[in-house]
Structure formats: structure tokens, C-alpha cells
Amino acid sequence: MEKTNQKINDGFTFVTIDSLSSEKIDTPTYSYWRSVGRKFFSNKTAIAMLVLMTAILLMSFIQPIFSGYDFLNVEDINDFSKRYNPPSLQYWFGTDANGMSLFDAVWAGAKTSISISVIATIITTTIGVVLGAIWGVSQKFDKVMLEIYNVISNVPQLLIIIVMSYTFGNGFWNLIFAMCVTGWLAPAYFIRVQVMIMRDREYNLASRTLGTPKVRMIFRNILPYLTSIIVTDVSRSLPAFISYETFLSFLGVGLSANVPSLGRLISQYTNNMGNYPYLFWIPVTVLALVSVSLYIVGQTLADAADPRTHM
Template sequence: MSQDLEKFGMPEEELFAPVDHSDLESEKITAPRYSYWHSVFRVFFKKKINIIILAILGVLIAFTYLYPLFVEYDKFGNLMDATTKHLSPSAAIERLGMNIHWILGTGAAGQSTFDAVWFGSRISISLAFICAAINLSVGVVVGSIWGFSKKVDVFMQEVYNILANIPYILLIAVMVMLFKAGFWTMVLALTITGWLGIAYFIRTQVVIIRDREYNLASKCLGTSTLKIAMKNILPFMTSVIVTLAATEIPSYISYEVFLAYIGMGMSDMSLGRLIYESESAMLTPGWQFEFWSPVVVASIITIVLYVVGQNLGDASDPRTHM
């Protein structure tokens, strides 16, 4: 071998050289560190449509929560002035001056439809976020226990079979009729059994995952059930939980709007209440903005929340992090 190398004019040491061996260096992993949430947001923001939708959501949230802080809204501020009632946007600007308050016209009491929509949105969105937080928290916890414990499974199956067959809208309507139709009454009505469907779905996912080989191996090695649930199962269902939130939050706004539209909603000035009170203006020429403004805003809010949640749920799936 040495003679062959010398024949071609190549010293032996250039091809073969001794190296130092280090046990510490051999244990080092050269692969880049993986950050789950960094990968989630990298995948999410890779799509430009998500940036646009997120910007729209930011504008909606800003108008919903920040705009009312700087504006004093009085529903009956122009009640005594008959010339300010039911004005179209152009007529309102001509009558009351060029101002952001009048770009959607005025209502039955001469109030600003633009201001009313954002004050109502604050109540509706707050209701949706609170109900979603309660139902998702209770549903995930109960569903995880339900999926792991066979004794709990037997009991909860009977509870689910009974309560799941009661129409959800009917149950909410009864709760609203029994108590004063306020904000917290609506929260109670939407959460008293709203977590049950989420818990059943989580239970099904836990049953699918809990008996996989790596979980059985962890259990055989003495790992506690709680640790298996927290380390092996719940992180796997992050995308599922985010997707659930994407469907739950808009649904509560829809429930509130529907119940208010049929006269069984909150007494507070929510989007549903605005739609209910302006129903008579729907078919009156020149008054349509009073009705369609809260309808359009409620639709945009629910669609944007749903799309953002769905796309974030897709990005939360580790299989998209390639």
C-alpha cells in the first residue's frame, strides 16, 4: 500500500492520519435543535394568506376592545331629535358631519350604528372566549381521565348517552328562561353541558393513543399514568385541541346571535341583540345598514376566527414540520 502511494507521489500520511478519541465528543448530537412551537409558527407564517387573515383578526380585536375605551357610546343620545333616526351612511354624514361614527348610518334612536356594532362585538367575542376556555379546559381534563379509567368510562358513557340526546339549543333556551337573561347566565347555559362533547372526543383520541407500543413500554418500565398522559399523549393532541378551539369559539358567537335573534338572548347589547332590535329595518328602504352591519361584522368575526384556528391547527400537526 505504501509503495503504491509513493508510486503516485502521494505520502501515506495525507490519506491516513491518526485522530484523538474522545468519549465526550462522541456523545454530542450534530443535528440542529428542534423547537416545536418555532416549527409551528414557521409553518403557519409560511402561507401569506395566514398573515393577511391574522392582520384582519388584529384589526377586529383592536376595534372590539380598544375602540370602546376611547368612545363614549350613548344609545339614546339623539333620541329627541327625530331627524337623526334611521339614516343611511350618506344621509348621516350629510346631517351629522363627516365622522367615523356615522359611516354606517344611524339606528332607531339616532345612535351610531358603527359604535353599536363594536360595543356589541366586545360582548359577543368575550362570551365566546370565556365559554371556549371553560369548555375546552373541562373537556380536555375530563376526557383524558375518561379515556384512561375504565370505571370512569362506564359511568361517563351513561351520562353522555343521556345528556347528548337533549337538544343543545333547547337546553340553552331553558336555562336562559329560568334565570335572568344576562351575560353570565349565557355563559352558564353554554358551558353546563358544552364540555361533554369535547370530553367524549378527547376520550376517543386518548383510547386510540394510550395502547400504542411506546406507551405500553413506558407503563411496563414503571412510568406513572399521569406522566404518560402529560408527556406522551397530550402533546400529541395539541393540533386536535387547537382545531377544536377553532370550531368552538365561532360556534358560541353563532349560538348567541341565533338565540338573540329569536328573542331568547342576552339583555346586554351584543351582536345578536343588535340584530334582533334592528330586524324591522331589514325590509325598509334606506334602513338596511342598521340590520346588515351587525350581521356582516358577526359573519366576518366568525369566519376569521375559524380560518385562523383551522390553519393554526394544521400547523400544530408535527407531520407538517418537514
């Protein structure tokens, strides 16, 4: 029996207690944004779309600086050697009836369309998040906003934008204003619903019991947990506003005649679909690539921003 116990004891080593080592945490420190980046860049499709989106943005905002493109310039209209040239090494996207490079026109138009979309998204999202958060925690404000929402939400937003554009006239900032007049309402209602879910959780009930001000509770206890939801809304708004601009420009509403945009180019070259299809399909393709890349990158970033996916 003693020999058996001796053999068992020989196979084990007693562990000594080190008070200093026991205080150290060996688990890697959790970083929210590092986890977001790791989750996002693990998606190969998102990486490809991010590269594509970056290339389009760079071309849209840098190329027009060097080209000096003028939408109303017709100085080459009588030079038949420059008219209706198909895509080539000299003219990458070809030329139109005025002898103007479609390559320059597309990127100048993309700059306008993307700028309108980004500015309108920033304005509507900011207003929507702030008012939506207040809407979700204030019962008095909730009653007023619900009545406003019930009235405005029954009118198509596109119709409101068209009416506002006709009322205030064509122009870059007038179009953005028309988009933002009611564009903030849908994000605000969406945030309101999420805030109402979050406000009744245990830690927020405890904060209210301890007398935490509502503003502090909104910005410290609620909004940080809605990051993925806000990013999701942004990823939907960007392509939506580009679509609005394209449709309105196609109708001849919204922008001034001297401002190029993808919608205006598509409208202008619709009649060339049969004889010179590249004039129509190249702007359409660029528009599709912009919208798809923005949406996919935004949706992937929204998924990555959700802490539940970091497990």
C-alpha cells in the same frame, strides 16, 4: 501500473479523525414552536385572517372604552338631523332611529359576543380536556361517562341552552353557564377517543408496566401529543358559541335588555332591511368576519401544531 496508481492517489486527500469535531452535532436544533410558527406564517391566507382578527379584537375591546356607548341611550331620538344618517365621514356606519352611531353599537356588540365565546370556549375546553383524558384511561369512569354521554348527546345542545336560559333568566354569566352545562361533553368525548388510541402505544404500555401513575402518564405522555387536536376543537368552538349567542339574542333570550351584542343588533335592525339596509348588513358582515377569521386562523394553527406537517 504504478503511474496510474500515482495519478489516482494525487486526486484524493486522506481525512484525519478529529475526536472533538466528531462529538459536535452540525444539524440545527429542532424547536417545536419555531416549526409551528414557520408553518403558520407560510400561509398567506392565515396571515391576512390573523391581521383581520387582530384588528377586530382591538376595535371591539378598545373602541367602546372611548365611545362610552349606552345601548339604552335615547337622548337624540328627537333630533331628526341625527336619525337614519347613511354611512359617511361623520358616521362611518351610519345612525339608527335613535340617532345613535352604528359604529359604536357594532363594536360594543362585538365585544360582548366575543367575550362570551372566549370565556365559554376556555371553560368547556378545559373541562373537556381534563375529563376526556381521565375518561380515556379509566375503565370505571368510562362506563359511567358513556351512559351520561348517550343520554345528553341525543338532546340538541341549542335546545338545552334555550331551556337553561329560560330557567336561570337573562344575563351575561347566566348565558355562559347555560352554554357550558353540556358544552364540555363533545370535547371530552373527542379527547377520550384520541387518548384511547394513544394509551396503547408501545411507550405508554412500557410506562404502565414500570408503574407510572395514570395522571403523570396523561400529562406527560398523552396530552402534549394532542395539541393540534385541542387547537382544532377550540377553532370550532369559538365560532359556534358566537353563533349560539347570535341566535339566542335574535330570539330575545340569553342577554339582558341593556347588554348590546351582535345578535341583538341584528334582531333589532331586521325590520330596516328594506329602507335602511346598512343597519342590518353591517352587523351581519362584522359577525361573518369574526367567525371566518377565528375559524381560519384556528384551523391553520391546528395544522401547524401537528408535528407530522413539520417534515
